[in-house]
Amino acid sequence: MGKLYIIGTPIGNLKDISLRAVETLKESDVIFVEDKRVTVKLLNSLEIGKKELFTFSEYNANKVLKKALDIVKQKNICSLVSDAGMPVISDPGYQLINKCWEEGIEIDIIPGPNAPSAAIALSGFPGSKYMFYGFLPRGKNKRRVLRNIKDIDILFVFFESPQRLVNTLKEILEIIGDRDIFIAREMTKIHQELFRGKVSEALAHFSENKVRGEITVVLSGRDSNNETV
The missing domain is CATH 3.30.950.10 (Tetrapyrrole methylase, C-terminal domain)
Known part of the structure; x- marks a missing residue:
C-alpha cells in the first residue's frame, strides 16, 4: 500500500510554497494534478525536475478514479495538488481521498495557502x-x-x-x-x-x-x- 499526501500549493505567488510541501513533492513517485501545465510551472520554479504526473480533474475524476487508486496502491508516495490553494476546496480530489479511506490507504496533509x-x-x-x-x-x-x-x-x-x-x-x-x-x-x-x-x-x-x-x-x-x- 502506498501513501497519499494532500498538498496545498500557492494561490498566486510561487514563493508561498512550504518547505515540507517542496520536500514531499521531491519524494513523490506520482503527483495527481488538475492541469499538468500549471504543475510543471511550479515544479520548474522549485527546481524539482521531471515527475510522473497524472491528470485528475473535475472533467475526468470519475472516469480515471479506479486507475488513480491503483496507482496509489502500487507506489510508495503519491501527492495530490490542485492548480492553486488546497485541493478539494472548490477543486477536484475528494473522490480519490474518499476511496483511500474506504481502502484503508494512509493519507496525510501538508496545508498551504487558502x-x-x-x-x-x-x-x-x-x-x-x-x-x-x-x-x-x-x-x-x-x-x-x-x-x-x-x-x-x-x-x-x-x-x-x-x-x-x-x-x-x-x-x-x-x-x-x-x-x-x-x-x-x-x-x-x-x-x-x-x-x-x-x-x-x-x-x-x-x-x-x-x-x-x-x-x-x-x-x-x-x-x-x-x-x-
Whole structure:
C-alpha cells in the first residue's frame, strides 16, 4: 500500500510554497494534478525536475478514479495538488481521498495557502464564523442562494468569475442590500487588487473597467438587529 499526501500549493505567488510541501513533492513517485501545465510551472520554479504526473480533474475524476487508486496502491508516495490553494476546496480530489479511506490507504496533509481564509483576514470584518460556498450557481439558482443568506449573521465567502462579478453585485444589491463587501482580485500576484466598501461602491468600481483574474468575495453578515456586522 502506498501513501497519499494532500498538498496545498500557492494561490498566486510561487514563493508561498512550504518547505515540507517542496520536500514531499521531491519524494513523490506520482503527483495527481488538475492541469499538468500549471504543475510543471511550479515544479520548474522549485527546481524539482521531471515527475510522473497524472491528470485528475473535475472533467475526468470519475472516469480515471479506479486507475488513480491503483496507482496509489502500487507506489510508495503519491501527492495530490490542485492548480492553486488546497485541493478539494472548490477543486477536484475528494473522490480519490474518499476511496483511500474506504481502502484503508494512509493519507496525510501538508496545508498551504487558502483563498477564503486569506480574504477573510484581509477584509478586517468582525466575526469568527463564516460560510464558504465556492462558485455561486447561475441564474435563478444564484438568486435563490442570495435570498437564503439574506438574514444570516455570519460572513459569506465565495468565488466569482470576472465575467459574472458585476452582474452578481447587482443581484446582491437588489436582493440583500447595500452591505459592506470585500473583493480580492489576483491575491498575492503582481496585479493584486483589494477592494473594501459598500456593494454599491463595488458595483460602480468594477463596472468602470474590464475585470480580470481570480476573484474571492467576502460579504458581511447581518446581526439580530438587521445591521451589517
